[in-house]
Amino acid sequence: MKRLLLLLPLGLFLVLAAVLYRGLFLDPSRLPSPLIGKPVPSFLLSSTNDSSLSLTQDDLKGSPALINVWGTWCPSCREEHAVLNALAKQGVIIYGINYKDDRADAQRWLKNLQNPYRLTIHDADGSLGLNLGVYGAPETFLIDSKGIIRDKYVGAIDMRVWHEKLEPIYHKLVAENKQ
């Protein structure tokens, strides 16, 4: 009886630890996207810089790339933008989805802060964003040469995130493509 009582604190702690362990993986930004392994959803939208140019999912195929969801209304996108510029200079292919934004604002942004994007898709009403399961900006998808989504990162990319999380996968995709 007394021994049982003395084991009680240990038991309580173990239950607590189990809950905490479960809690660690509840963070919504860490849930894997259901879209991983699936192609980029079909869309027909205009380019942000040229409203007469229409873009579809096929324009994203050909080589592995990042698809970056951004908006001028998103403060952390500004920080991330410099990182994307640096990556683009290194030859990383980046497509942009200008998410729920004003076209004029976005054009000004790209003019003032440089344009790291090979193409920028103008998703004014957020329909493509919704299909991609985007719930905020910035978010970045990694696709392979066939336009299949291979990974996703929620939040602003900095150099550390690039080196530790995204770059290895990107290089793997590039290597796959060469084979």
Place this chain on the structure above:
Amino acid sequence: MIPELGLLSLILALCIAVMQAIIPLLGAAYKDPQWMGLAKSASWGQLTFITFSFACLGYSLLTDDFSVAYVAHNSNSLLPWYYKFSAIWAAHEGSLLLWVWILSFWMTAVSLSGKQLPESMLARVLAVMSMISIGFLLLLIITSNPFSRLLLNTPVEGQDLNPLLQHIGLIFHPPILYTGYVGFSVVFAFAIAALLDGRLDGAWARWSRPWTLTAWAFLGMGITLGSWWAYAELGWGSWWFWDPVENASFMPWLVGAALIHSLVATEKRGTFKSWTVLMAIATFSLSLLGTFLVRSGVLTSVHAFAADPARGVFVLTFLLLVIGGSLTLFAVRAPTLKSHIGFGLLSRETLLLVNNVLLTVAAGTILLGTLYPLILDALIGTKLSVGPPYFNFMFVPTMALLMIAVAIGVLTKWKDTSFNKLKHLLTPILFISFFLAAVVAMLQQRLNLAAVSCVLLASIVILAGVRDIFDKTRHRGLLKGIAGLGRSYWSMQLAHLGFVVCAVGAVLATIGSSEREARMVPGSAIELEGYYFQFEGTRQSQGPNYISDLGLVKVLRDGQEVAVLHPEKRIYPTRQSVMTEAGIQAGFIRDYFVALGEPLGGGAWAVRVQIKPFVRWIWFGALMMALGGLMAASDGRYRMLSRLRSFGSRAFGTQS
């Protein structure tokens, strides 16, 4: 170069820590004095290397070395030097470094107290502390290296320190708070060492008490500073939010307070042995849990700045080893601990037990409320939050009961107290207190039961303290007797008085606060409780790394100016973030508080004005409690601390 040396130094410290965790334990088992003696020099080694590493991070911050990721993320060349320095503990990696640095200080302090302790005890204690050090050094080196570089393209400018953290409070709050948190590792190590040794006697309690008191006092000061910082910086005028991170530091403080009291019973009477050990384990476990909750981002709160499951898994594994291991050891060894000494129903032991139960229940309800959203989310996926009303509903009555227990506890004697004696002591106290409460009730325009009961309880506790002084000195005469009461007695009185002051402040500040929010144009005034807050408009002003709208508000009463306040709205361009700096005039009786909301065009602003009566008492009372703790720790009976003090004065003497 310097950052790499910093990391290298951490790795060396880790090697020493591994050595210190193993060899002295073996030494204690085989009674080898040299192996045991290694613990002392190893503690000095860890202190040296971690200090060096700490200095390296400080150097990188002060010299704006933005190639170091931590510096680039948390500093900026325009930042004043003191914020650059305190940025060491502004984010995850650096604050972990601060954690182990403080741990190495505590280890060295314990090793200095060596002469008081049997060699084997000291060796075990230092080994256990070193195990904790290993865990945190590994966490630092593997998952959170503060010295990692941004090699690819070094930014020319840093992202700046989070503006919320640019406050004098930040410079002092984390180091003091951590000193408290980490300090509980000492009593934990003592408990584990004693369990390993199988010897838990009065001596064990006497050795641990000063360390526990010191850690508890620092934790209390840290919490107080945090509360004051939130009050001044968040712009809401609230001093306590029941935010998960606040709760995380408050729980070990509460259980630590229980531990201090049960240690007294164990030291003086040899009772509650296994309970005291359990409390010692619980206090440090809650400190670790606090670290886990903050560092893993499991509970999102105002403070969550590091959300990373990898780190979370690491800390959780570490928790499992430390807490799970020590509780298992407890379950195995505790049955051999027997407290043979009985005590009467009306005795100081009983009252200390009541105190412990109340404090543990308070901490338990806070733990439940803090983790409840997580538990439900984990079990059934419901998203919910627990509001402050829950915490207030549970906490306030518990503290009211605790006040009664304090009053009676002070008047009771060890072993047994006769009911008649107690009645004799208590009757006049109750009489006066009820009389006072009745007077207060009559003076009030609208009867407020909370205020009246608060006055009643406060007066009972204070009068019981005074009554006890008279009772204790009745044989030798008041003046002579007072001189003979001893430092630990006075520190108890001080801490209890602090508790009352804090409680009175909290109740009065809560029920007596008034606030108004209004749209104000320059020259307009609003009235609050007979005071006129006159808004004189704002002007642009330039800080070192921000621009601000600096407002001017005059507080008038009957045409007399009583306060001039400068609320501010700052914009930190680097992070594009806006910060409200409240304009506060502090006072013993009341604070005047003005915060600027948003500009509404045409020079008009949304303005929040508040009058907070007695809000300073909360922090003043909390500091009195902490001071009481420090005073008790420095009691001459615990000579190890006085040795430490003389060492400290020597060390600091040479520095200055």
Place this chain on the structure above:
Amino acid sequence: MTPIRKRRLGKIFLLVCGVSTALGLALTALQENINLFFTPSQIIAGEVPEGIFIRAGGLVEKGSLVRTTDSLELQFSITDGDRNILVKYKGILPDLFREGQGVVALGKLNQDKVLQADQILAKHDENYMPPEAAHALKEASAANQLTKPLEDNGK
């Protein structure tokens, strides 16, 4: 049973009583003081009873913030990407309140499904989106993904 044992048993009994009372009280108090979280879609769908305190989260719609000129009353709408609801509030918005950013509003719903907020929370980190707001948007997009193929078929 010896008197000492009897007394000890009495003490343990008292202790257990005290702790279980406290636990019972705590659980009751918890039940009364939790604020459940709802998304705008759930609110529009009528899942939320009127007159109880809830928390609603989502993104502040761009251009939806409307102030009155003579007081601090204001309104804005929050969206989970699918549906949106109107939030009314009187007072000072937190520093980090921005259009297009996530917020959580604490308050009661009225008959018109307008949230009368007592408190608006925007967290102190500009990279931060309240997890519930993220949750709300996620659910809405998941729902959209389910219905989308049907729409496509209709084309």
